[in-house]
Amino acid sequence: MSLFQKLQARAAAGRPVRVGLIGAGKFGSMYLSQVPRTPGIHLVGVADLSPARAHAALARVGWEPARHAAASLDEALRQGSTCVTDDAQALIASDAVDVVIEATGHPAAGIRHALRCFEHRKHVVMVNVEADVLAGPLLARRAAEAGVLYSMASGDQPALIAEMVDWARSIGLEVVCAGKGTKYLPGYHQSTPETVWGHYGFSAEQVAGGDFNAQMFNSFLDGTKSALEMAAVANACDLTPPSAGLAFPPCGVDDLPTVLRPVADGGMLERRGSVEVVSSLERDGRPVFRDLRWGVYVVFEAPTPYVRDCFAQYGLKTDASGRYAAMYKPYHLIGLELGISVASIALRGEATGATGAWRGDVAATAKRQLKAGERLDGEGGFTVYGRLLPAADALRQGLLPIGLAHGMVLQRDVPAGEPVRWSDVSFDAAREDVRVRQEMENLFRQEAGLVK
Template identity: 30%
Template sequence: MSSMNKRLIKLANEKNSIKVAIVGAGKMGKGLVNQMTRIKGMVPALVINRNVKKALYALLSAGIREDDIIVSNSLKDINFALERGKYAVSEYMDLAAKAYGIQAVVDATGVPEVGAKLSLDAIENKKHIIMLNVEADSVVGPILYKQAQEAGVIYTGTAGDEPGAVMELYDFAVGLGFEVLVIGKGKNNPIDLDANPDTVYEEALRKDLKPHMLAAFIDGTNTMIEMTCMANATGFVPDVSGGHGVESNIDNLTNIFKLKEEGGILNKYKIVDYVRGIAPGVFLIFTTNLEEIHKQLEYLNMGPGPNYVLYRPYHLTSLETPNTIYEACVNNRATIAPTEGVIADTVTVAKRDLKAGERLDRIGGYTVYGSIEEHEIAKKENLVPIGLIDENTKVLKDIKKGEFITYDMIELDTSKSIYKLRKLQEEQIG
């Protein structure tokens, strides 16, 4: 971190600060804007939101003077403002990748279709793309990563999100030569598969969250999506469909997450899962085949072995994203990316009985939730990734509550960028 701080201060002194466009000024985007204004050498130069007042407020809430902000949907006006060292806000997301001087684009929207389009625009315009949008990454991340490599830019998830925090533990353990057996994240509460925007509305207001976002947390879809991103970055798979989701404290994790023949619950190692009772942390279980290392780990109070836990008890979401922006722009390095291809999918399950002719909705809605599955199984069974589902999706036949949704049961909007990218991904990657 000290080298990052020194390099950024140097950039600031040279008047060459990293200029960033942030799309989405909700809780995550607003937090990132505020945090970046406290970091020398990095500027939230352009903030974009469909409701432009929210974009403006994100900068004002960080202490930026209104006189230093221009509000415009004109690329020419925005470029002029950025050249003069001013801040800009807009409601047109396509300006993020086109604006002069912008080095990195951050997607903080959480909308799959927006993530697909924004990533494509950024890659085409030779901008690094930082995805807080795991909803899009879990569906088309591998093909976007491939295209970004070919274009010579960085496609990356973010530090602070649970997949990024897990990846830090994973890189640390693998880099030291340990054998990683299990990776995973904590979850705050038991999954309620019936959660919807109405049932969580009051809690969402208290937490300053959109009801759809909170519903996606509570019905488990967000957890499944995050685990999918972890799988595609490491090659690890869910041990069972949807994960085990056990309740445990840190001390008991190695007793639970071991093979059945060893007294645990696992069918295999190299798996991804989630645990109730250790949120907001992330964890990793590792081992070694060297007796001397076992002795040293026991001496270091890591437990009796043969398996050991690394645990990070926090993740600061978008407040850590500046670390990823720096790594992408200065070191050309991703925090977490789907380097292993399509390993897992978050597939779609009916939240209630669905009738032929009706329309579905989106993640965190009333009609569907997501469950993690190995990609090869999902492909064989024709299961639909939940990120492809939206309000334009038409039900073609009756579907029972709890039934996995297959492509022949629905009619998708094939005009969407995310649908086209997914088809391209299937052709080029699998």
């Protein structure tokens, strides 16, 4: 049966997949908009630090008040309704929930919730790419030990890229490069929450009239979110980040096979099997022709002259040699697509992208000259942005991950453009997210034979 038919069968049998959502922000709200229209799914509970905000999100996406008025998870289960709570731990522990969606966007919360899910043998859909990059390779091991699935979130670009990579490899094609598009110029790395709206072209009136989080929007603009997403893809697809970080070459869909091929063949890749993000802007600010700003892609090579001829016969856009070709998806629908992950986990026993080996990391990098005594403000803030690099390089250099660069105080100056190191900051080693991250670093350092 198809996935939809399996959902219909569960609905007909009165055995819906029972889901708990943690975090009712934008991604969570988009998923909430689709749940009432999806057979075989029962959203038993929504946990958010602000239940009022969660109720407002449910109302905004079209839910009737009675549908989310259950006083408890047990009541929600009996009535077929939804309970809104501020107690994520209770949601995770409840026997009424099979699959937990972690959509808080907060790395420490994501790690905490994932670990509790594993204790209670709950599958996890990790929307929270910040948590996944900070500790995902270790969390994936903990999930396997617990016998549950730890999955990327369909609709988000990393999961869609992983799907395309899996497609290419499953039909015998070597993946040369995979990634996504975004809007990028080099100066964006210095963007702050005060300058972000000018880069997006939003007026003061637009910002005042909408639900805009300047630091969140800035994390997309300053390169941090792209670095995080490509680290997640590298870790899920056994691909390698560029040693110097993402280059963000200007590139439209027709030029993907030409630009994203090895240097030896006229492209810009230092190695095969890489990740890269392409920009929708030329370096002078002009728009790229047929850009991929909202989409994802995979570049692959014809293994034989016969396959190269097939590429030509069926109209694939290739480089001049005909060997390299690309497939792409021009858009992604974020949380509207998240139901694919829930159904795939519950009905097929398959993750929609699964973190594996630790291949990529994202280091906190100074946006400007930073002085001893300054407090870092994390992803999308005024002090640092995230730079992608191979995980082994981050370990060797003792670099501080962007996911922990919030609230830590510098002990020494850090020049603009330089990475921040563990030795540059003071931190509480007993804090759960710090402890889990250092456990992962020590484990992979030992396995890689690296000396601290």
